[in-house]
Amino acid sequence: MSFRSQTDRFIDFVIPMSLLADREMRTRARMFLFSHLFGPFLGNVIPLYLFVIDPGSHGALGVLAAAITAFWLFPIALRLTGYYKLLSYISIQNLLFAILWGCFFYGGISSPFLPWLVTVPLLAFFYLGASQRTIVVVLSQVAINGIVFVIAYRSFGETEPRIPLAGLQGIGIISTMSAAIYVSMMAIYYARVLDSQNELEAEVAEHLATAAELRAATTAADRAGAAKANFLAKMSHELRTPLNAVIGYSQLLLEDADSDNEPQIIVDLDRIHSAGNRLLSIVNSILDLSKIEAGKMGVDISSFRVGTFVSDLAQKNGQAARLRGNRFEVSVDPDVDTIETDGLKLAHILDALVSNAIQYTDNGTVSLEAMRLPLWGSDVVRFTVADTGRGISSELLPILFDDFTRRNDQFVTNFGGAGLGLPLAHRLCRLIGATLKLESNVGIGTRAIVDVPRVAAPTPSRSDIDDRSAAPAPLAA
Amino acid sequence: MTKGHILLVEDNEMNRDMLMRRLRKAGYEVSCAVDGPSGVVAALSLRPDLILMDVALGEMDGWQATLLIKANSKSAHVPVIALTAHALESDRLRSLEVGCSEFDTKPVDLPRLLRKIELCLAPAAASPLSKDH
Numbered sequence: 001m002s003f004r005s006q007t008d009r010f011i012d013f014v015i016p017m018s019l020l021a022d023r024e025m026r027t028r029a030r031m032f033l034f035s036h037l038f039g040p041f042l043g044n045v046i047p048l049y050l051f052v053i054d055p056g057s058h059g060a061l062g063v064l065a066a067a068i069t070a071f072w073l074f075p076i077a078l079r080l081t082g083y084y085k086l087l088s089y090i091s092i093q094n095l096l097f098a099i100l101w102g103c104f105f106y107g108g109i110s111s112p113f114l115p116w117l118v119t120v121p122l123l124a125f126f127y128l129g130a131s132q133r134t135i136v137v138v139l140s141q142v143a144i145n146g147i148v149f150v151i152a153y154r155s156f157g158e159t160e161p162r163i164p165l166a167g168l169q170g171i172g173i174i175s176t177m178s179a180a181i182y183v184s185m186m187a188i189y190y191a192r193v194l195d196s197q198n199e200l201e202a203e204v205a206e207h208l209a210t211a212a213e214l215r216a217a218t219t220a221a222d223r224a225g226a227a228k229a230n231f232l233a234k235m236s237h238e239l240r241t242p243l244n245a246v247i248g249y250s251q252l253l254l255e256d257a258d259s260d261n262e263p264q265i266i267v268d269l270d271r272i273h274s275a276g277n278r279l280l281s282i283v284n285s286i287l288d289l290s291k292i293e294a295g296k297m298g299v300d301i302s303s304f305r306v307g308t309f310v311s312d313l314a315q316k317n318g319q320a321a322r323l324r325g326n327r328f329e330v331s332v333d334p335d336v337d338t339i340e341t342d343g344l345k346l347a348h349i350l351d352a353l354v355s356n357a358i359q360y361t362d363n364g365t366v367s368l369e370a371m372r373l374p375l376w377g378s379d380v381v382r383f384t385v386a387d388t389g390r391g392i393s394s395e396l397l398p399i400l401f402d403d404f405t406r407r408n409d410q411f412v413t414n415f416g417g418a419g420l421g422l423p424l425a426h427r428l429c430r431l432i433g434a435t436l437k438l439e440s441n442v443g444i445g446t447r448a449i450v451d452v453p454r455v456a457a458p459t460p461s462r463s464d465i466d467d468r469s470a471a472p473a474p475l476a477a
Numbered sequence: 478m479t480k481g482h483i484l485l486v487e488d489n490e491m492n493r494d495m496l497m498r499r500l501r502k503a504g505y506e507v508s509c510a511v512d513g514p515s516g517v518v519a520a521l522s523l524r525p526d527l528i529l530m531d532v533a534l535g536e537m538d539g540w541q542a543t544l545l546i547k548a549n550s551k552s553a554h555v556p557v558i559a560l561t562a563h564a565l566e567s568d569r570l571r572s573l574e575v576g577c578s579e580f581d582t583k584p585v586d587l588p589r590l591l592r593k594i595e596l597c598l599a600p601a602a603a604s605p606l607s608k609d610h
Contacts, residue, residue, distance in 0.1 A: 241491075247584070248495045255499065255587065304566035343565050 011037070014075050016082040024129070027193050029078075031126035032088065034189045036074045042178045042185075043068040046102065046113070049174050053167050060105045067098040088127040092141060095120060100149040108153050112172030116179050117142070126186060229296040236287045243283065247276035285420035292427045299431055301456045303340045306370050306381060307332050313347065314368065317354045325363035326387075333371040339381050340456045345428045349436070352421040353385040353448040360446070361389030372454070379454035386447045392440040400438065401426040432456075479506040481598050484525035486516035486542065487560075488534050492583075496529070499587055505594075513537030517545045520552040527597055530577070532561040532568070540575045547576035556597040560585070 011033045012020075019029040047065040050057070074091050078084060099120075103111035124138040250273040257265040291297045314330045321328035339346075350368070357366045369384040392400070400422045429436040433453050440446040483505045487493040497507045508523055510516035513534050520528060528546065532539035539559060546552045556578040561568050563582070572580040579593045 245491050248491060252495050252498060255502070259502075302565065302567050308566060343567075344563060 096145040329367040352425040357387035361387040364388035383450040388445040391442040480504045481526040487531040513542035543575045
């Protein structure tokens with residue numbers, strides 16, 4: 001660290017806390033300390049020089065040197081007592097004494113030490129500011145000291161000069177130089193203190209401006225998010241209404257054609273009806289995925305019996321399973337009683353897994369099992385959807401949850417469809433604090449395991465919802 | 478000879494139209510109301526044999542309308558089947574709370590719905606879902 005910054009640190013360390021708070025007081029205290037720390041170095045040059053040219057006057061020089069060195073006591077006194085103003089006035093008094101003492105012994109009212117008096121009002125301004133009161137007090141101090149000096153000199157002053165005129169000239173030069181250096185030092189330090197304070201203030205202003213900008217950006221982003229959510233909600237309605245018309249009326253016409261026994265019309269209408277359902281399912285998936293991405297998907301927790309829940313699911317999917325020659329088995333452990341979570345989302349997740357299982361299995365078995373596990377130190381209900389179908393190769397498993405971009409032709413040929421079911425199921429699991437794992441062997445079958453906490457965890461944060469990592473992981477409670 | 482008079486309370490025009498036509502084809506006389514308040518009024522004035530109440534109706538939802546119908550002695554005896562888009566257990570419980578005799582989900586599975594309607598319209602003694610709930 002440079003000498004400069006070391007002194008700065010030291011000075012700031014010595015300033016008592018009470019003075020640090022106010023900007024102006026801080027500046028003044030810094031000037032006070034700087035002056036008292038470095039002043040004596042310059043000041044003591046004079047008694048030193050005098051000692052060299054006038055070795056006889058030990059006494060007088062001793063007092064002078066003592067008074068100058070006494071300035072080093074002031075920082076200590078300030079740190080210990082904190083009486084800043086009092087110490088400033090005492091310091092000024094000490095300085096006046098030192099100057100006039102020197103004048104008394106060397107030259108009287110034409111002493112070469114008199115220029116040092118110039119530093120007195122300057123120091124007073126630095127230490128105490130330029131209020132009327134300060135000016136009055138300091139001028140009074142100077143006047144009183146001056147009067148005392150004149151009286152003392154007239155009464156007790158030496159008529160014979162201690163040193164020759166030439167010597168006095170030398171003193172004069174040194175005195176003026178040291179005063180000039182001292183004053184310059186003070187001025188430079190003052191300028192630096194002001195600069196660094198201005199720098200600091202400019203930095204603070206910049207930070208405040210940045211903070212304001214960030215706030216504005218956040219508000220804008222929130223508004224954009226809200227606009228997006230509104231758009232989604234509107235689109236959702238606009239898309240679903242005509243789709244419901246297609247699905248509903250084709251169903252109606254199917255029922256009519258059924259009773260009127262028109263096989264060709266039945267086939268045609270069936271196609272329209274299936275396509276409509278297919279489209280609705282894809283639209284729902286896209287809208288749900290967008291909603292989750294926009295962070296606008298809420299969670300609706302309620303308590304319900306797992307047994308009823310699972311049998312409802314079985315009823316819904318049983319027929320589809322049987323159409324492909326599959327057996328559909330359901331089992332619920334007796335100690336799985338109720339669960340507290342978002343029922344709709346859980347139903348959606350399991351529906352997606354079950355329909356996947358059915359779709360990729362022919363003349364096999366699809367099973368849905370629910371059991372209770374003490375995982376993660378708490379109660380978990382594990383739903384397992386297993387099938388004896390085609391299976392999924394290990395290279396395709398990791399990209400099933402996300403990564404639509406990595407799906408190549410081979411994938412599409414193998415699986416077809418929009419493939420939104422698993423990504424959506426995965427994200428829904430996250431939202432309700434559940435985990436989803438897939439295990440599969442080609443030609444043997446697939447198992448999907450959903451672990452749901454029996455009691456709902458606190459709502460996940462936005463960052464959890466937005467996280468796109470491929471591997472599902474348990475949410476921290 | 479109709480199998481009975483059904484009051485259908487449903488705010489969505491297409492759903493109303495489709496369900497009405499299917500019920501008529503199945504042999505029922507069907508009247509419609511487009512929201513909760515007019516549904517309550519219709520229940521009192523038309524005295525239907527059964528009410529199909531869509532739950533998501535608008536300002537006054539189906540549950541509230543059912544409560545009002547069941548609160549009035551003139552219409553309290555009419556069985557109400559709640560129709561809802563979701564199959565939550567909480568919906569089931571709520572429909573029992575407000576006095577519904579049955580509960581079904583949308584999109585409508587017509588054979589299932591017709592079965593439930595028949596059960597509700599059966600003579601009170603034989604029906605397992607009497608007002609004693």
